[in-house]
Amino acid sequence: MPVDDAFARYDMAILYDSFNTHGVDDDFYLGLSTAPCRILDLGCGTGSLSLRLAALGHSVTGLDPAPGMLTVAREKDKAGRVRWIAGDARDFALGETFNLIIMTGHVFQVFLEDEETLAVLANARKHLARDGQLVFESRNPFARAWECWTAEKTREQTDVAGVGPVEVFYHVNGVWDDLVRFDAVFTLLETGEQRISPSTLRFPSPEAIAKLLTEAGFSSVEWMGDWVGSAFAPDSAEIIAIARA
Template identity: 30%
Template sequence: MGYTKGYGAIAEIYDKLNAEIDYSAWADFVEKNFDRYLAVRPTLLCDLACGTGSMTVALAARGYDMIGVDGSEEMLSVAYERSEGKNILYLLQDMRRFELYGTVGAVTCCLDSLNYLTEDGDLAECFATVHNYLEPDGLFLFDINTPYKFEKVYGNNSYILEDEGSFCGWQNEYDEKSQLCRFYLSVFREDEDGRYFREDEEQCERCYSMEEIRAALAESGFEFLSVSADYNFSEVGDTTERWYFAARCKKGIYTHKDRKAQVRSYLGKTVEIGIDRPVGYVHHKGEKTLVYPINYGFIPNVLGGDGEELDVYLLGVSEPVERAECRIIGIVHRENDVEDKLIAAPIGMRFTVEEMREAIDFQEKYYHTRIEALDA
C-alpha cells in the first residue's frame, strides 16, 4: 500500500499522538519571554503552523487576540471545532509565505513545525515572512528538534502509539547525509460499526544545526535573544531534544543580504586596516592553541555580520604590524554563518585563489568557505 503525503490521516488523532505536550507550560513560556524582553505584553499574536489549534486556544484563553496559520485543511478543521465560541481567525496558508492583514506583536511556532521545512532556503524564507508581519521589536518564539533527537530518538527506530479507538505504527528513516528524516505512519481507526480502517501517510522533517538557525535569523533581520532546553530557560546540552528560541524583530537594520552587499562593495578598494592579531599572535581557542602566521585585523568603524568590526586577513606582510594601507583582493564567504571576512594585500601585490586559501587555512579550515577573488 502506498503512503500519501500530508496530514489527512493523523489530523483526527494528532492530539492523542502529542498527549504529553503541556500547552499551558508552553503558554507560560511565551508570557515569561514577554515579561523578560518587552516593556508591555502584546495583544495580537499569530500562532504559525497552528495545527489543531491547541496552542492557539491556550493563548486565546489568556486574553490574547489570536490568528492561527496552517497549511493543512484537515488540521484546521479540528482547530475550528476546538475553537467554537472563541474569536480566533484561522488562515489556510503556507508557513513560508503567509499573508496577514497587518502586523502582530508576537509570533509563536511550536512542536517542531519548522523542522517540516525541508528544502534549502525554506527556513530563511519563513523567517523573512515572520519578520515582515511582526511589529518593531516584536518577538518570534519557536521550538525545533535538535540533531540529538534526530540521531538518537528518531534514527531508524519504530514506535507503536495506541489509544482507545485508534492505533498508529510509526517507522522512522533518518539519513544523516541529507539531514532528512522520513516518518512512515500507518493509522488504524475504529469506525462506527466497530471495524477498523487503515490509512498510510508519509511525513518528513529536516534536521537543522544551531548555526543554520541563527544564520537564518540574522539573514532575516532578527536579533537572537536566547535558546533554552525547556520552558524554564534551562541551559541546552548534548542530549537536549528540543531547542526553545526567542528572537526580536529589528526593523530598519541591515539584513544578511544587505551585509553581503556591503562587504562586496569593498572588493578592489584601498583601505587602512588595524591589526589586532599580528604575525605570531597566540590565541587559545578552547583546548586548541592557534598561532597566527599572518596579520589579522579589521576595518575600523565598519561592522560585519556578527556585530563586530569587519575582519580582514592581510597577506604579503611577513612581519607583525599595527596598521596597514592595503587593497581588498578577496572575500571569504562562510556557509551557514553571518560572518564574511575580507582578504587584503599591499597595493600592487597579487595572489591566486589557491594562495589565498593556503594563507588563511590556519583558521578557515574549521569552516565551509568559498573565496570570491577580485581578479578571478
C-alpha cells in the same frame, strides 16, 4: 510548504488531534506573555494551543496550509475566539503585526531547504511588531531522536470519538544528510484498517538555524535546550529559539 496526509485530510487530522494532547511544551508557550497581546500561531494545526492562548485573553490568529487541520480547529472553536486563516508560512501577507509569533509542535522542521526556511523566517520578521518575538523549537540533531521512532517505542492507543479505539506507531524509512523520512501508522482497531501518513523532517544544526535567523534580519536570539528554560547545551533534546527583530 509540504502538507502531509495527517494534516491535509480531515479524517487524518482527527486522528492526529486525538494523540496530541497538552504537554510541557504547551505550558512553555502559554507562559511566554503574561499580558494580553497579539499572537500569530504559524502552523497552528488543529488549534489546541491557539484556543488556550485565546482563553488567556490574547488576540490570536492561527494560520495553517492544511484544510483538514483547520476544519478540526474551527469545529473546536465554538465561541469563535480565534481567527483562522488558510495560508503558507512562506508568503502570507496579513497587513498587520504581532507581538508574538510562534511555531510549535516542531513545525519548523517541515521546511526542508534553506531557501524555504529563510522565506518563512523573513516573512515572520515582517509581521513582528516593534520589540516583538519569534519563538520556535527544533529537535537537536545531536540527540538523534529518530533512533527511538520504532513501533516498539512509540506505540500508543486512544479512543477517538466516532471512530473507536485507534493505535499509532512511528517507523523510520530513511536518514540522509539532515533529513529523516518516517511513517505515522494509524490502525483502527475495530476494523483493522490502517492509515499511513509519510513525512520528512529536517534536523538542522544550531549553527544552521542561527545563520538563517541572522540572514532573515533578526538582531538577537536567546537559546534554550528544554521546556523549563535551561540554556542550550550540545546534549539538549531541543533547540528553542527566542528571536528578536
